[in-house]
Amino acid sequence: xxxxxxxxxxxLFGAGGMLAALIGPALVFITGIAVPFGLIFKPDTMSxxxxxxxxxxxxxxxxxxxxxxxxxxxxxxxxxILLHDFGVHAVTAVRVLCYGGAFAGTVIxxxxxxxxxx
Amino acid sequence: MADTExxxxxxxxxxxxxxxxxxxxxxxxxxxxxxxxVLQGVQYIKDYLDETVSFRWxxxxxxxxxxxxxxxxxxxxxxxxxxxxxxxxxxxxxALKHLPIERDLIVDATDxxxxxxxxxxxxxxxxxxxxxxxxxxxxxxxRDMYEQFSSxxxxxxxYAACPQYGLNPKFTGPGILALMHRYNADSRDxxxxxxNELGYADEGYWGCTAVGYCSEVxxxxxxxxxxxxxNKMNSAINYFTRFITPGGADK
Numbered sequence: 087x088x089x090x091x092x093x094x095x096x097x098l099f100g101a102g103g104m105l106a107a108l109i110g111p112a113l114v115f116i117t118g119i120a121v122p123f124g125l126i127f128k129p130d131t132m133s134x135x136x137x138x139x140x141x142x143x144x145x146x147x148x149x150x151x152x153x154x155x156x157x158x159x160x161x162x163x164x165x166x167i168l169l170h171d172f173g174v175h176a177v178t179a180v181r182v183l184c185y186g187g188a189f190a191g192t193v194i195x196x197x198x199x200x201x202x203x204x
Numbered sequence: 205m206a207d208t209e210x211x212x213x214x215x216x217x218x219x220x221x222x223x224x225x226x227x228x229x230x231x232x233x234x235x236x237x238x239x240x241x242v243l244q245g246v247q248y249i250k251d252y253l254d255e256t257v258s259f260r261w262x263x264x265x266x267x268x269x270x271x272x273x274x275x276x277x278x279x280x281x282x283x284x285x286x287x288x289x290x291x292x293x294x295x296x297x298x299a300l301k302h303l304p305i306e307r308d309l310i311v312d313a314t315d316x317x318x319x320x321x322x323x324x325x326x327x328x329x330x331x332x333x334x335x336x337x338x339x340x341x342x343x344x345x346x347r348d349m350y351e352q353f354s355s356x357x358x359x360x361x362x363y364a365a366c367p368q369y370g371l372n373p374k375f376t377g378p379g380i381l382a383l384m385h386r387y388n389a390d391s392r393d394x395x396x397x398x399x400n401e402l403g404y405a406d407e408g409y410w411g412c413t414a415v416g417y418c419s420e421v422x423x424x425x426x427x428x429x430x431x432x433x434x435n436k437m438n439s440a441i442n443y444f445t446r447f448i449t450p451g452g453a454d455k
Contacts, residue, residue, distance in 0.1 A: 087401050087402050087405035087407065087408070088405055088406070089405060089443070090404060090405050090406045090410040090439075092406065092410040093410075093436075093440035093443035094253060094443075096410070096440055097440050097444075099327070100440075125270060153364075160302050167413040167414075170371070170413060171367055171368075171413055175371070181378065182441060
């Protein structure tokens, strides 16, 4: 029996799922509701200067990359197996589209973050 | 008694290989009482209406795992399902999905049996002990690690429920993977390495997409989806650590 390479995708899926479950709703609340409506946080919390400062910091870069990339890998795997369950069996095409998309998103996010100089 | 008797329509998917090109529906009107199971309904058909209807059954009490069938498109043990729950409507019974029909409600379980054998469904002792050394001891906590998974009665309802097995019969499937976990998780067992070669393959744990319907239809409260998910974690850890663990790399 050939060992499956699925653990690579499943681990990214699992990490993304855990991150999404832990901070996803909080991020939606903070960035989508609290800050725009001026609740809890100062109105300039998400100002350009603050966000730039976050992405100039290495810990900030890693956080932003993790949120973007792992969420994408999670979604890619979920959509991939969901399509399979629903009877779309163009396995290679679906894989290339889903995982390719997540990979492209990861590379673009990483490149963009690296380009932001302090 | 006769005047209180109710009548329910049972549609049976017939397939007699010597005369039917493909399965056909046949309807029977069955008198029943509230304590009658679907199995008893089908037995009534065979005894009084049509002796050619074929189906498997044995214990009538949800322990032998023989009488599984699709009842209104859901995999169920017919001995554990009651006619009264379908009345005044009718009900449809047919052979378990995803398995080849041998005749009427009987499926060909060859694939299942072959897979069952392939996982070595028995304890492979971690250490050989002589009689004088006494029995293999196990704490209640160690037993709890596998106990629910040992309740499987091989009824194959989870195979009829599993969309992955339906799409690709090479997938080992829920029940047998749960049973594999039952032995792997037993503190007395040392056969994990032998069994996991299959478990770590696409045909093993990774063929599952966590639909979870298997656990829903299990008549014995086994949770194959959980067994598989636990092992995906083990398999993933093994995948990444195999090169730094002694003896962990592929042969």
